[in-house]
Amino acid sequence: MRRSAWFYPQLAFTVLVAAFLVVPVAMSMTAGLTVNFFQGVRSGLTLRWIGEVWALYRETIGLSMAVALACLAVDLVIGVPAAYVLARRRGWLTRLLEEALVLPVAIPGLATALALILAYGTWGEFRTSWGFILVGHVLFTLPFMVRAVLAVLSSIDLKTLEEGAASLGASFLQRLFGIVLPNASSGIVAGALMVVTLSIGEFNMTWMLHTPLTKTLPVGLADSYASMRLEIGSAYTLIFFVMIIPLLIGIQLAARPRRRAPVREESR
């Protein structure tokens, strides 16, 4: 294949941009594994910093996981039925709701967090429990779940499918579990991965909502950057990567369109 004269300049540019983005990530990751970052890799590799992060911040990792899973559970219980109702009843009211649902994404997390503190900050135990962070995360992630499920439900003729199932004798629950949910599953999986990823990485709002006893991973990360050796912060980042990258790959796989087999010709 002949390449135009532009090919190599373009390739060089792309590699440069990619390197610009990837090099800091790689440096940060190696920093977490080197004995002394300022002396470089020559100082030797170690797992010591990882161990220290584990000792210092173990709870933040556990809490982040717990909040993410709880957030997913709440989003599934609220978001999937909400998407179903939005898909079945198309009117100005549902449109308005759909738009309103996206507001927590558009409004800065700090503002949402402040509003939550103003409204519920005096509710005794609630303010200091991790449930307070959970509420913030649900607010922030719910639109992503609803949108993902709604997109799939809107792409199929849900109303007629349900009418077909009903004509065959299926009750509402039979239709829901036999037809609606299986056909929405790709959207539910995509939404779930997105929700968990966003919740684990959420900093903005959580930073306002947390208390010293309810620190999530990103909040702990900020703390370690501010007060610990650079190597510890980097090792912490490394742990974060290990948690988040499988989820990101999962999102990519779930979002891939289902392969369509070619329609074969009528057999007679």
Place this chain on the structure above:
Amino acid sequence: MSVAIRLVRCAKTFPDGTRAVEPIDLEIRAGETVVFLGPSGCGKTTTLRLIAGLETPDPGGRVLFDGVDVTDVPIERREVGMVFQSYALFPNLDVEGNIEYGLRVRRLPAGERRDRVEEMLSMMKITELRHRRVDQLSGGQKQRVALARALAVRPRVLLLDEPLTALDAKLRDSLRVEIDALLRRLSMTAVYVTHDQAEAMALGDRIVVMSHGRVAQIGRPRDIYFAPASRFVAEFVGTMNRLAGVARDGHLEVTGGRIPWHYAVEGAVEVLFRPEAAVLVDAGAGQVKGRVAAAFFQGDRTRLVVEGIGPEPLVVDTAGHQEFVTGQDVHLRIDARALLVLE
């Protein structure tokens, strides 16, 4: 097994205030195939959905199956089979799974389910498609699966909502013949909605022609065709010619000549007739003379548009090999008994 259906004063007004169906009374005999025919928006699909239980009639309207009031029985307990224009096959199930679905939700034992699915697959000649996903099927195959799925639960009535509209012409014809044979063989009460009058003629024991939410005429296909009750029915079903003239002294005088007149009406009238009521004849034998405005060769016949006989051009079919050129004179005889006078 098959059921007689009665609609009593069934009307349907949608929440936005539009009246889809005016109060309608209708009787469908057990085992009969009734076709609802009409242009889009005439209320035919809504009437079908009233029978199915997908819509509830306005207060006062009742739906009876074999004399039993089922107005408040939801669709899942009415035991109807439905076939949709969009097929509505479940994408999460394969062909077999789709056919089995109704049996599964009825909790039939596995052995019986298997036998019934087998029977349906062979009846619809789709046995080799049993493990296909529904997105791997062509339109005709999808509609076969949809029929098999609807019939598998042994419904009391089969309701078909424009089942062939999404298919191409050739497939439509062959599947129509098959559906016809199927309905005869099963002698199942069937209600079939279509806007295609050829389909209605071929399938219906009786046709219900609808317009603006009202029944315009109910009758056997030949009654509808040869004795339409109104101008709307006459013009919606088949091709109709309009001829205006003056009736006097046993003749209808038109621009192109005169035709024998057997009706008592005198004076200015407008009559309707089908293309096959007029035949092309030699110059001396004609009653009326016109000019060819257009000729469409259709293989088995040539369809001529003839002007100069009345105020509007007439459509006439001719079977011979003769070729026609625009502007050529033609002579016609029109069967006086086939002239319709409708208000």
